[in-house]
Amino acid sequence: MTDGYRAAVVGATGAVGNTMIRVLEERDFPVRKLTLLASARSAGKKLQFKGQEIRIEELDENSFKQIELALFSAGASVSKLFAPIAASDSCVVVDNSSAFRMEPGIPLVVPEVNPYDVEKNAGIIANPNCSTIQMVVALKPIYDEVGIKRIVVSTYQAVSGTGKRAMEELSEQIRAIVDGKTIENEVYPHQIAFNCLPHIGKFLPNGYTEEEMKMVNETRKILGDPHIQVSATTVRVPVYYAHSETVNIETRKKITAEQVRALLEKAPGVKVLDDPEKFIYPMPLAATGRDETFVGRIREDTSIENGIDFWVVADNIRKGAATNAVQIAELLNEKKLIKRK
Amino acid sequence: MTDGYRAAVVGATGAVGNTMIRVLEERDFPVRKLTLLASARSAGKKLQFKGQEIRIEELDENSFKQIELALFSAGASVSKLFAPIAASDSCVVVDNSSAFRMEPGIPLVVPEVNPYDVEKNAGIIANPNCSTIQMVVALKPIYDEVGIKRIVVSTYQAVSGTGKRAMEELSEQIRAIVDGKTIENEVYPHQIAFNCLPHIGKFLPNGYTEEEMKMVNETRKILGDPHIQVSATTVRVPVYYAHSETVNIETRKKITAEQVRALLEKAPGVKVLDDPEKFIYPMPLAATGRDETFVGRIREDTSIENGIDFWVVADNIRKGAATNAVQIAELLNEKKLIKRK
Numbered sequence: 001m002t003d004g005y006r007a008a009v010v011g012a013t014g015a016v017g018n019t020m021i022r023v024l025e026e027r028d029f030p031v032r033k034l035t036l037l038a039s040a041r042s043a044g045k046k047l048q049f050k051g052q053e054i055r056i057e058e059l060d061e062n063s064f065k066q067i068e069l070a071l072f073s074a075g076a077s078v079s080k081l082f083a084p085i086a087a088s089d090s091c092v093v094v095d096n097s098s099a100f101r102m103e104p105g106i107p108l109v110v111p112e113v114n115p116y117d118v119e120k121n122a123g124i125i126a127n128p129n130c131s132t133i134q135m136v137v138a139l140k141p142i143y144d145e146v147g148i149k150r151i152v153v154s155t156y157q158a159v160s161g162t163g164k165r166a167m168e169e170l171s172e173q174i175r176a177i178v179d180g181k182t183i184e185n186e187v188y189p190h191q192i193a194f195n196c197l198p199h200i201g202k203f204l205p206n207g208y209t210e211e212e213m214k215m216v217n218e219t220r221k222i223l224g225d226p227h228i229q230v231s232a233t234t235v236r237v238p239v240y241y242a243h244s245e246t247v248n249i250e251t252r253k254k255i256t257a258e259q260v261r262a263l264l265e266k267a268p269g270v271k272v273l274d275d276p277e278k279f280i281y282p283m284p285l286a287a288t289g290r291d292e293t294f295v296g297r298i299r300e301d302t303s304i305e306n307g308i309d310f311w312v313v314a315d316n317i318r319k320g321a322a323t324n325a326v327q328i329a330e331l332l333n334e335k336k337l338i339k340r341k
Numbered sequence: 342m343t344d345g346y347r348a349a350v351v352g353a354t355g356a357v358g359n360t361m362i363r364v365l366e367e368r369d370f371p372v373r374k375l376t377l378l379a380s381a382r383s384a385g386k387k388l389q390f391k392g393q394e395i396r397i398e399e400l401d402e403n404s405f406k407q408i409e410l411a412l413f414s415a416g417a418s419v420s421k422l423f424a425p426i427a428a429s430d431s432c433v434v435v436d437n438s439s440a441f442r443m444e445p446g447i448p449l450v451v452p453e454v455n456p457y458d459v460e461k462n463a464g465i466i467a468n469p470n471c472s473t474i475q476m477v478v479a480l481k482p483i484y485d486e487v488g489i490k491r492i493v494v495s496t497y498q499a500v501s502g503t504g505k506r507a508m509e510e511l512s513e514q515i516r517a518i519v520d521g522k523t524i525e526n527e528v529y530p531h532q533i534a535f536n537c538l539p540h541i542g543k544f545l546p547n548g549y550t551e552e553e554m555k556m557v558n559e560t561r562k563i564l565g566d567p568h569i570q571v572s573a574t575t576v577r578v579p580v581y582y583a584h585s586e587t588v589n590i591e592t593r594k595k596i597t598a599e600q601v602r603a604l605l606e607k608a609p610g611v612k613v614l615d616d617p618e619k620f621i622y623p624m625p626l627a628a629t630g631r632d633e634t635f636v637g638r639i640r641e642d643t644s645i646e647n648g649i650d651f652w653v654v655a656d657n658i659r660k661g662a663a664t665n666a667v668q669i670a671e672l673l674n675e676k677k678l679i680k681r682k
Binding site: 150151152154156174175177178189190191194195196197198199203206207208209216229230231233235237238239240244246248257276277279281282283284285286296297298299300301302303304307309311 | 491492530538570638
C-alpha cells in the first residue's frame with residue numbers, strides 16, 4: 001500500500017469517526033498510513049485498522065503537516081478551528097460537521113448527486129446532514145427526469161444521530177422500564193423510549209429547527225436549484241440506527257409511480273424495496289449497517305396534479321455520514337484532487 | 342341513577358371496549374344498567390363498573406331487546422352483523438369499527454367538529470378512525486376560518502391501535518432484546534421494537550393502505566367537503582399509546598402561525614403545547630391517558646403561499662376511540678336521541 005495516502009480521521013472515537021475507520025477498511029480506500037486524532041481525553045486509546053492497532057493522538061495545529069486527506073467528525077467547533085489549518089497545510093478535508101456546509105465556495109457533496117462539485121474545492125468539502133443525504137439520493141433521478149417544485153418531508157430519526165450517549169440513554173431507559181426502575185433522561189429533554197420527540201436541533205425564530213432548515217437549505221445547494229421549495233418536520237423516534245422519511249413531492253411534469261420505480265431501480269446507491277403486499281418495504285432495522293439508500297411505498301399522490309409519495313430509509317451513520325464521506329474521498333482520489341506530500 | 346340508560350359495551354374485553362367502560366364511568370354518563378357483551382370466549386369473565394362487578398354476556402341477536410344505547414368495538418364483522426339488529430330493536434349504536442363509516446346516511450361524527458350530523462341518524466352513528474379524529478379536531482377551527490385546500494399528513498402510530506396482543510408483542514420483543522434472547526414476531530410481519538413499519542392496514546391497488554385512505558375519505562366526510570385533498574402516509578412506531586402526526590396544510594386564504602395558535606387555544610377539545618424553546622410540545626408519552634388533542638410546533642410553511650405546519654398528538658384509545666364514542670353518546674343524550682324502553 002505504498003501508493004496510498006497519509007489519511008487521518010478526526011474524532012476517531014465517536015460513532016461516525018469509528019464507522020469512518022470501518023468504511024475505509026471495507027472499501028479498501030488507498031491508505032498508506034492512517035492517523036487517528038481526537039481530544040486529549042481520548043488520546044492514548046487504541047483502535048484497529050486493517051489488523052493493526054493504532055494509537056489515538058491528540059489533535060493540535062501541527063497534526064496535519066504530514067497528512068494528505070482528513071475526514072473530520074468531531075463537531076462544528078473543532079472543524080471551524082482545525083479544518084482551515086489542515087487545508088492551509090495542503091491536506092484536503094472532508095468535513096462531516098455543519099460548520100462549512102452552507103459557505104459559498106465550499107462544495108456540499110453527495111457523490112451520487114453532485115460529484116462534479118468536488119472539483120471547485122479550496123481544501124474543504126462538506127458532507128451534508130444525514131437526513132438530507134438519503135433524501136437527495138432518492139430525489140436526484142426524479143429531479144433530472146421531470147424537475148421538482150416542492151417537497152414535504154417528515155422524518156423518523158434514530159438516536160445514533162445524536163451520538164453514543166443517546167444510544168446508551170435509550171438502552172438504559174428500556175432496561176429501567178423492564179426492571180421497573182426510575183427512568184432518567186440527560187441527553188434528551190424528555191424520555192425517548194416509547195416516545196417521539198418533534199425536536200432535533202435548536203429552535204429558530206421561524207419555528208423550524210436547525211435540522212429542519214438543513215433539509216431546506218442543503219437540498220437546494222446539493223441539487224443546485226435555489227427554487228426548490230421544502231417543508232420539513234424532523235422527529236426523533238426510539239430506533240437505534242437508520243433514519244426513515246416520508247417524502248411527498250410535486251414534480252414539474254407528470255411522472256407515474258411505475259416510472260419513478262424504474263428510474264430508482266437503476267439509480268446509483270439506491271435499492272428499491274417496493275412489494276408491500278409481500279411485506280417488502282424499507283425499514284430502519286433492515287437498513288442498519290448497510291450503505292445503500294432504500295426506497296419503497298412509491299405511489300402517485302392524486303391530491304395534486306403531479307404528486308409522488310415515497311418512503312426512504314438509510315443508515316444515518318453510514319450513508320448519512322461515514323460512507324458518504326469516504327465516497328467523497330474516493331471521488332477526490334479518482335479525480336486526483338488529493339495532493340501527495 | 343334510575344333516569345339513566347340501559348347501555349351496553351360490545352367487545353368489552355378489548356383495549357377500546359375496556360376504556361369505553363372507564364370513560365363512561367369517569368364522565369358520569371347516565372347509565373341505569375350496563376351490559377357487557379363479548380364473544381363466547383370472554384363470556385363469564387367479570388369487569389368493574391362504578392364499583393360493581395359485571396359479568397360479561399355472550400353477544401347474540403337477542404342481546405339488544407332491552408338495551409337503549411350500545412357502544413360497539415368488536416371489529417367490523419361483528420358490527421356488520423349485530424349493529425343493524427340492535428338498530429332494528431330501537432337501540433342506538435355508536436360503532437367504533439370501519440363497517441359503516443363511509444356508508445351514505447350513516448353519520449361519521451367527531452363531537453367537536455360535526456355534532457349536528459348525529460341528528461340525521463337511522464340508529465347507527467360511526468366513530469371515525471383514530472388517526473382521522475385527532476387531525477380533524479385540530480383542523481376544524483382553521484377550516485372554518487380560512488378553508489383548507491390540501492393536507493399532507495404523516496403518522497407515528499402506537500401499537501395499541503392494533504390491540505392488546507400488539508402491545509404484548511412490543512413488550513416481549515423488548516424483554517427478549519434486554520435478555521439477549523431470540524426476538525419473535527406474530528402480530529406484525531416484522532419486528533416493531535426499535536423499528537418503524539410503513540404499513541398500517543391492507544395495501545390497496547393505488548399503493549396506499551386502508552389506513553391512509555381512511556384519512557382521505559373520513560376527513561372529507563367529517564368536514565363535509567369532498568374537495569379537500571389529502572395525502573397520507575401511516576407508519577407504526579414502537580410507542581404503546583397515542584398517535585402523533587405531522588400535518589402540512591395549504592389553506593384557501595392566508596393565516597399566520599399566531600392566528601392558528603389563537604384559534605386552537607380556544608378550540609374545544611384542543612390543548613396547545615407550543616413553547617418549543619422550553620421543550621414544550623406534544624408527545625405520545627405525555628398524551629397517554631388524556632382525552633384532549635394536543636397541538637404544537639405550529640409554524641408558517643413558506644414553501645407555498647398559504648402553508649401551515651403543525652404536530653398533533655392524542656391518545657388513540659381515548660380521543661381516537663373510546664372517549665370520542667362516549668362523547669357521541671353524550672350528544673345523543675343532550676339531543677334526546679336515545680329512545681327509552
